[in-house]
Amino acid sequence: xxxxxxxxxxxxxxxxxxxxxAMAAEPQTAPAPAVSQAVDPAAMQALDRMGAYLRGxxxxxxxxxxxxxxxxxxxxxxQLLKTVALQVRKPDHLHAEVITDRKAREIFYDGKQFTxxxxxxxxxxxxxxxxxxxxxxxxxxxxxxxxxxxxxxFHWGExxxxxxxxxxxxxVGTSTIAGQxxxxxxxxxxxxxxxxxxAQGETEPxxxxxx
Numbered sequence: 001x002x003x004x005x006x007x008x009x010x011x012x013x014x015x016x017x018x019x020x021x022a023m024a025a026e027p028q029t030a031p032a033p034a035v036s037q038a039v040d041p042a043a044m045q046a047l048d049r050m051g052a053y054l055r056g057x058x059x060x061x062x063x064x065x066x067x068x069x070x071x072x073x074x075x076x077x078x079q080l081l082k083t084v085a086l087q088v089r090k091p092d093h094l095h096a097e098v099i100t101d102r103k104a105r106e107i108f109y110d111g112k113q114f115t116x117x118x119x120x121x122x123x124x125x126x127x128x129x130x131x132x133x134x135x136x137x138x139x140x141x142x143x144x145x146x147x148x149x150x151x152x153x154f155h156w157g158e159x160x161x162x163x164x165x166x167x168x169x170x171x172v173g174t175s176t177i178a179g180q181x182x183x184x185x186x187x188x189x190x191x192x193x194x195x196x197x198x199a200q201g202e203t204e205p206x207x208x209x210x211x
């Protein structure tokens with residue numbers, strides 16, 4: 001999995017009492033070489049369990065709060081905020097709202113058409129779409145350069161080679177996210193550092209979808 005710098009942070013809650021935050025620092029100018037001892041198997045196993053759970057959900061609603069660091073031409077660093085609301089019913093229904101400090105976008109997919117809407121202007125574009133979300137994600141990225149926020153998390157574990165991109169994986173300890181006790185993990189890849197919190201314990205999934 002390659003965590004994209006444009007979507008570096010997230011906060012999510014799901015039916016497994018799973019909460020995560022992935023956070024990117026600035027790209028590493030001189031990344032440390034990969035060392036096998038630096039990858040804690042427990043941290044990688046936690047990612048595998050998270051990915052398997054998320055891929056197994058037939059439907060879910062997800063809300064995320066995102067903060068991205070951006071460096072101005074002057075060298076000053078500012079933080080841009082973004083919220084993401086994602087509603088999914090597999091295999092062929094998806095609705096997403098992405099609101100940033102600079103723009104808002106809304107996405108609709110019904111198994112036949114893909115629509116991208118700019119609510120502030122009322123402009124939208126609709127194109128024919130493939131029959132599944134999996135095919136849609138590949139097609140809109142290939143044809144239009146559109147990547148759905150958080151999509152990497154839901155593919156984790158599908159490609160065994162993705163784990164080789166992680167050069168460092170650490171179990172940090174226990175934290176509290178939105179009142180939920182969670183295990184904190186930190187990861188490093190060649191061009192990004194990120195973290196994730198996975199809630200302790202298990203609960204029965206509560207499937208929700210609003211078309």
